[in-house]
Amino acid sequence: MANTEDLARAVGTGDRRALARAITLVESTRAADRQAAELLLTHLLALAGSALRIGISGAPGVGKSTFIEALGAAITDAGLTLAVLAVDPSSTRSGGSILGDKTRMEQLARNPRAFVRPSPSGAMLGGVARRTREAILLVEAAGFDIVLVETVGVGQSDTAVSEMVDMFVLLVAPGGGDDLQGIKRGVMELADAVIVTKADGDLKPAAARAASDFQAALHVMRPKYPGITAGVTQVSALTGENIAACWQDLQRFLHQLQAGGHREALRRGQGLRWFRSEIQALLGEAIASDPAIARELAQLEEGVARGDALPYTTARRLISRFLSLDGREAPP
Amino acid sequence: MANTEDLARAVGTGDRRALARAITLVESTRAADRQAAELLLTHLLALAGSALRIGISGAPGVGKSTFIEALGAAITDAGLTLAVLAVDPSSTRSGGSILGDKTRMEQLARNPRAFVRPSPSGAMLGGVARRTREAILLVEAAGFDIVLVETVGVGQSDTAVSEMVDMFVLLVAPGGGDDLQGIKRGVMELADAVIVTKADGDLKPAAARAASDFQAALHVMRPKYPGITAGVTQVSALTGENIAACWQDLQRFLHQLQAGGHREALRRGQGLRWFRSEIQALLGEAIASDPAIARELAQLEEGVARGDALPYTTARRLISRFLSLDGREAPP
Numbered sequence: 001m002a003n004t005e006d007l008a009r010a011v012g013t014g015d016r017r018a019l020a021r022a023i024t025l026v027e028s029t030r031a032a033d034r035q036a037a038e039l040l041l042t043h044l045l046a047l048a049g050s051a052l053r054i055g056i057s058g059a060p061g062v063g064k065s066t067f068i069e070a071l072g073a074a075i076t077d078a079g080l081t082l083a084v085l086a087v088d089p090s091s092t093r094s095g096g097s098i099l100g101d102k103t104r105m106e107q108l109a110r111n112p113r114a115f116v117r118p119s120p121s122g123a124m125l126g127g128v129a130r131r132t133r134e135a136i137l138l139v140e141a142a143g144f145d146i147v148l149v150e151t152v153g154v155g156q157s158d159t160a161v162s163e164m165v166d167m168f169v170l171l172v173a174p175g176g177g178d179d180l181q182g183i184k185r186g187v188m189e190l191a192d193a194v195i196v197t198k199a200d201g202d203l204k205p206a207a208a209r210a211a212s213d214f215q216a217a218l219h220v221m222r223p224k225y226p227g228i229t230a231g232v233t234q235v236s237a238l239t240g241e242n243i244a245a246c247w248q249d250l251q252r253f254l255h256q257l258q259a260g261g262h263r264e265a266l267r268r269g270q271g272l273r274w275f276r277s278e279i280q281a282l283l284g285e286a287i288a289s290d291p292a293i294a295r296e297l298a299q300l301e302e303g304v305a306r307g308d309a310l311p312y313t314t315a316r317r318l319i320s321r322f323l324s325l326d327g328r329e330a331p332p
Numbered sequence: 333m334a335n336t337e338d339l340a341r342a343v344g345t346g347d348r349r350a351l352a353r354a355i356t357l358v359e360s361t362r363a364a365d366r367q368a369a370e371l372l373l374t375h376l377l378a379l380a381g382s383a384l385r386i387g388i389s390g391a392p393g394v395g396k397s398t399f400i401e402a403l404g405a406a407i408t409d410a411g412l413t414l415a416v417l418a419v420d421p422s423s424t425r426s427g428g429s430i431l432g433d434k435t436r437m438e439q440l441a442r443n444p445r446a447f448v449r450p451s452p453s454g455a456m457l458g459g460v461a462r463r464t465r466e467a468i469l470l471v472e473a474a475g476f477d478i479v480l481v482e483t484v485g486v487g488q489s490d491t492a493v494s495e496m497v498d499m500f501v502l503l504v505a506p507g508g509g510d511d512l513q514g515i516k517r518g519v520m521e522l523a524d525a526v527i528v529t530k531a532d533g534d535l536k537p538a539a540a541r542a543a544s545d546f547q548a549a550l551h552v553m554r555p556k557y558p559g560i561t562a563g564v565t566q567v568s569a570l571t572g573e574n575i576a577a578c579w580q581d582l583q584r585f586l587h588q589l590q591a592g593g594h595r596e597a598l599r600r601g602q603g604l605r606w607f608r609s610e611i612q613a614l615l616g617e618a619i620a621s622d623p624a625i626a627r628e629l630a631q632l633e634e635g636v637a638r639g640d641a642l643p644y645t646t647a648r649r650l651i652s653r654f655l656s657l658d659g660r661e662a663p664p
Contacts, residue, residue, distance in 0.1 A: 038645045049639050130644055183552050189517035216548035221517050268637040275636040278647035283615045286655055304607040305600040307381050312462055313370045315610035323618055 004036045008043035014143045016115065026134040027120040029127075041134055047141035049267075051083075052254050054146065055161040057153045057187065058171030063197040063237060065104045067171060068148060070237040072105075074247045075146055076113035083139035084108065086119035087132050087151040087161050115139060126281055129160040133274065136164060153184060162190040163270050166263055167230075167254055169193045172214065174206035188217055192253060193230030195246060200236035207234050228256045293322050336368045340375035346475045348447065358466040359452040361459075373466055379473035381599075383415075384586050386478065387493040389485045389519065390503030395529040395569060397436045399503060400480060402569040404437075406579040407478055408445035415471035416440065418451035419464050419483040419493050447471060458613055461492040465606065468496060485516060494522040495602050498595055499562075499586055501525045504546065506538035520549055524585060525562030527578060532568035539566050560588045625654050 010018030026037040058064045068084060075082045108114045120131045136147055151161045162168040170191040194214045199207035211232045223229050230253040235242040257263045288294050300318060303309035342350030358369040390396045400416060407414045440446045452463045468479055481497055483489045494500040502523040526546045531539035543564045555561050562585040567574040589595045620626050632650060635641035
């Protein structure tokens with residue numbers, strides 16, 4: 001455990017290799033590593049929390065990594081340090097990790113003010129989300145000013161990312177007519193800002209149309225925070241147009257959030273919801289690790305799905321059995 | 333219990349007074365009533381499930397009850413029977429129940445083919461949602477063809493209603509400019525159809541603008557079911573314009589849903605999610621009913637919200653204590 005304390009100290013001084021090792025530790029699923037990871041996080045918790053946390057989502061092909069390279073350059077040119085993390089439940093180390101490809105974000109990866117970390121492997125979103133949340137604490141303890149959390153928006157990963165950041169940014173590409181219907185339902189409600197990429201050359205008119213459609217979509221929805229909006233911006237990572245202005249917009253939004261006390265309230269709520277979801281996940285794991293109850297649960301689920309069993313009544317019987325079974329197995 | 337069997341038989345024959353008594357039973361929070369309610373539902377489950385279930389949401393002032401009166405008349409004129417239930421977590425029997433006011437839906441309340449039931453009292457959404465879901469099963473067992481579930485969309489009630497119906501309809505009123513920003517975030521994603529009310533007289537141009545804005549908003553989102561959309565309709569309950577056409581649209585959507593196998597998949601998913609949420613709610617109740625654990629939970633939540641405690645680690649310790657405490661208290 002002395003080792004863990006040394007590692008915590010090194011992370012706290014901003015040592016990159018220590019930070020990379022620390023993130024590997026929180027990503028590990030080995031029980032001994034998990035114990036060390038929790039000790040490490042406990043040591044570093046007081047140093048965390050001060051970065052601006054920005055989530056960036058967008059479907060494959062919208063030009064997300066090109067945009068993050070350009071935005072990242074604007075951020076580090078302003079003298080700030082930047083960490084880029086990724087949530088991609090579909091990735092594996094061997095397969096299509098969104099940041100795993102070494103050719104992506106080449107400039108940021110070489111930038112001394114930036115730290116780029118691929119998505120942890122493992123297909124379960126719950127695990128990936130937990131490890132990314134812990135990785136955010138680690139990069140903050142290492143002193144980074146800005147954390148970008150990238151996601152491809154597979155399944156519920158948009159919601160998971162929106163629950164760990166101060167601001168959620170949706171990237172969309174210009175698309176003609178019906179192509180626009182590509183935004184997954186539920187994502188618009190999360191978006192604090194929409195950024196239309198590739199607003200250059202032939203695509204400029206299509207980008208303007210997309211911006212106007214998304215403006216209309218935001219228009220019918222109540223703003224998340226009264227008086228604070230970031231709206232819709234058109235950018236070109238190719239020509240660099242609007243990238244600096246876009247970073248100014250994001251900063252203004254984040255500073256208004258902080259000044260209005262919204263950020264503190266947001267983070268309190270996120271912390272509580274994370275805690276409650278971990279409680280639910282752990283109770284779910286306890287049920288799954290009891291073979292008799294887990295087997296029964298699977299059968300009951302089939303009956304409920306068919307409409308042959310009443311959800312409330314069935315759940316009540318299962319849970320009273322689970323809690324008393326647990327009692328019978330405990331030592332007297 | 334013979335009483336409960338008699339009640340089940342009477343509900344199954346479509347007896348209105350029996351149905352009203354049965355709903356009162358599932359709404360009761362008394363333990364003995366709850367036991368009888370579960371027995372009643374078990375008897376009637378096989379008769380339930382055949383109605384078309386439609387959720388109708390809209391902020392106060394959009395003209396929801398006027399629209400439901402008009403739509404209800406179109407439905408019963410077509411020879412179908414209709415039950416109207418309400419989910420309103422803000423209501424109490426004494427206060428502002430959305431259907432409690434006797435002057436509302438006067439025509440439907442007198443219509444022999446319709447059955448109108450106010451929202452159950454009690455402020456907790458979880459309880460209201462459970463009782464409404466069970467009330468849906470009861471009106472189906474009583475033979476109603478169509479169930480409308482009305483909500484004012486307070487808090488999470490839109491999501492709760494969308495989880496108990498086949499189709500979710502959002503009512504909006506014509507509003508100029510900024511007034512449009514009144515739709516709660518997250519509601520658009522639930523909407524299978526948007527209906528603009530009050531499209532008559534002076535409001536006609538504003539209704540057309542609202543319809544076009546909502547069309548644009550739907551346009552940027554992926555449809556829930558490929559090839560099946562109900563889109564945006566403008567109606568006037570005052571002149572009756574488009575009410576019959578609107579009912580045709582809703583029916584076409586529901587029939588396409590059924591023909592494509594989507595409805596069966598939807599209901600399976602809803603049943604499973606209902607079951608899982610009841611399991612979570614019951615585990616939460618078990619924690620809350622253990623005074624030592626509940627006290628500790630409240631303290632831990634404060635630390636987590638402040639950012640002084642790690643959510644995962646804190647949850648893990650609490651749950652292992654909860655499950656073994658349960659063990660220690662059980663008989664040897």
